[in-house]
Amino acid sequence: MTNPSYPRHVAIIMDGNGRWAKKRAMPRALGHRQGGEAVRRTVQAAEDLGLECLTLYAFSSENWKREEDEISDLMNLMRRFIEANLEDMVERKVRLKIIGDYKAFAPDIVERLEDALERTKDGERTLAVALNYGAQQEIARAAQLAAQEGEVTPEAIDRHLYTADLPPLDLLIRTSGEVRLSNFLLWQSAYAEMLFMDVLWPDFGEDHLRDACEEFAKRERRYGGR
Template sequence: MDGNGRWAKRRGLPRALGHKQGGEAVRRTVQAAENLGLECLTLYAFSSENWKRDDSEISDLMNLMRRFIEANLADMVERKVRLKIIGDYSAFAPDIVERLEDALERTKDGERTLAVALNYGAQQEIVRAAQKASEEGSIDLETVEKHLYTADLPPLDLLIRTSGEVRLSNFLLWQAAYAEMLFLDVLWPDFTEDHLRDACEEFVTRERRYGGR
């Protein structure tokens, strides 16, 4: 979900308002995923590198996270959406950790999954999984994959990045090995259900060979 800051800058607005509009795009996209019948939607909300940002921006992002949970948890429970966190969310403030764990518990029986990457970095994830695999005495594809944050999620089919940037930025590197990728020249706050629908339609036209002919 890239482009909140640039969205705000182009309008002469504070970055915090860009993040707020990005939160609205999250709500739209979660609803759009339901409308389109998607089994799982994963959103990259806060990377392990985002701690390098200004303290004020980090504070804005943390407050946005608090408000998002408060405003949407009851709706997620009602709509049977399971929240899944990938990343080490224990690094956040205690009240945020408590809210997240409450949300995880209350949504655990959901039929569809909203996975949110928080304090997440794919390289760190792979190192962590390899370390855990080595403790079992064998480092191979199966044991590493078993210890990824996404072990209980379906395989990644389509990876979408907004804002026109064409790179993965340390997101789901292992999982993206055979995923289709789509890079859109639209800033995240402007992302709509039409964009998601068009991306899904583009996905089904692609031939996936997984290294075969």
């Protein structure tokens, strides 16, 4: 049963795959693969904890600057993840949502993503995945669309964000011990609680997510008030 004091919408900056691999003298690609296993665990944990929406920062608009081999590994991991998990998502009634310009990916990936979006559209809970995403670009895009309609207001920008149909962001987690947002959900994080956890993403699991939700439940949210 859902704990009413837990967040409805949790977002995670999944950081630390490369460092996890480096600590073990392994290729970065193996770190990303283990990170994929952490995604599976965390999606299941979100369901078990009754979270309404989980948003994961999978590939930023700045990640194109990485080495070609690493980008290729990430693209192949994306293909395998869709193939391995789509049927399970359909069965468990998880709706996939993509935030970002995913159509910049290879045609076969775009086709797989759009098939997954269609097949999971009636899901009862949401897994939102940020792909080719940057928050500054998202805000600029939303402001341009709002301006085309008339006055640019916070409410108008809200309506044109990728996350417009998601619950407000309650909790943002970053793994690996780094303390920055890295151009992720900047607008949505205005009044979100934040938690920076000293665990590398491939080691993240249900206990970490539960601990984060318990920490959230202890906090008093004032939204700028006293």
